[in-house]
Amino acid sequence: MAQPPDRLEPAAAAYxxxxxxxxxxxxxxxxLLFGYDTGVISGAELFFTKDFHLSPGGEELAVSGVLIGAIIGAAVAGQLADALGRRLTLIILATIFAAGAILTALAPNVTIFVIFRILIGFGIGAAAVVAPMFIAEMAPPAIRGALVSFDQLAITVGILVAYLVDLAFAAAGLGWRPMFAVAVVPSALLAIGMFFLSDTPRWLASRGRWDEAQRALARVIGPAEAEKELHGIRTSLQKEEAIPWIVRVRELLRPGVRWALIVGVGLAVLQQFVGINTVIYYAPTIFEIAGFKTASTAILATTVVGVVNVLSTVIAIFLVDRLGRRALLLIGAAGMMVTLAAIGFVFAIGPSKAAYFILVCVLLYIVSFAISMGPVFWLMSSEIFPNRLRGTGASLSTVANWSANLLVSITFLSLLHAAGNAVTFWIYAFLALLTLLFVWFIVPETKGKTLEQIELYWRSGRHWVEASTAERELSKQASGADDANS
Incomplete structure (x- = not known):
């Protein structure tokens, strides 16, 4: 989700x-709440499945209900954030998280459980859009990339925290209900913290609240640079006003931009089709099948997965601007293909005491995903679309991502029972191969490219030009459009 840093004057850089x-x-x-509510289900489902006497289909619905809400939340998050402000939207989402956590923990039956998981899902889907948007619009350009990537790191930390909570409550014999209730704590911290912050300068400016916008800017880049940055925001808003959402979608489908949408939506869908959330949601189940005999040992193995996920994401943040986006995607896709195929092979031959080999394969799979499709999809989703279409393109990619997540998660256990363990993982290995081919033939390397270069790359038939040339060409196009409208 990071964007290339803009050039700062010394005063701003030193602030x-x-x-x-x-x-x-x-x-x-x-x-973090996004990650926690995504990861907590993995340990909890070992217990509520028995309490509610669920069939595989019922278990899939209980696990995947959150994704139905997430699709809705992602679809409307942009409109909510524009209408209410990024700050108020996040406060509302924190309240939804807290209410959903308590009500899920108190659910008397699976129907009520699923309803409130859908409510939590709405918060997850919306937070996936609004939290990085808030950070990006508040961050100084020089450190915007690192701060926006911090949100992705927080997601993996949230997943790990969920695994640790699951492990603690499972070991203490407290069952699944407290696992969900714990989410009230970070929800309250988010609501309280946001209460004391201002909204983003860009949103305040869009509502004509220029003095507040300047004060918000001054807090992060200093008074000396606030006026200059505010002028850029004013110019940008003038170019973007009065463009309906449906018009933006049509523009994304035009030949000069269509490939950006193909890459964005393609990576969104493939990120889920390689099966990552089957591991996040069902890791304890997978480890029980593999030979870990108790729920506690299966959850402990899952906790190791969470630790590796966090560490690998930290590594990815340092590598993405060194090795490049495309290189990491290719390395990761190859690693996922090999490890998924190996897991399928072990399940096929069914050797005794294979649990630890499968754990190693799952860990290598997590490393492969966390250095590639995990952070790089979100990063490229914020880079590849033209400036005035970036929000719309990112929203469409996010909805596609959650929809693919729902499809994979709601079919995993059924596929496991119908096709068998080995074939299921071979299917995901084949999809990882398709991901490798998609990246090799279609996805460009955007490392070191300005946003103007990336925009002109699509408009010029997928050919790179120098940064200065890109800026001149886009300036001419903008001038031509202004002349045509005058």
């Missing part, structure tokens, strides 16, 4: 970064 980091840390609690 203390502490306030911006604190703001990003508070907003990233939305990402």
């Amino acid at each position: 203390p970064k502490g306030p911006a980091i604190l703001i990003a840390a508070i907003a990233a609690l939305g990402g």
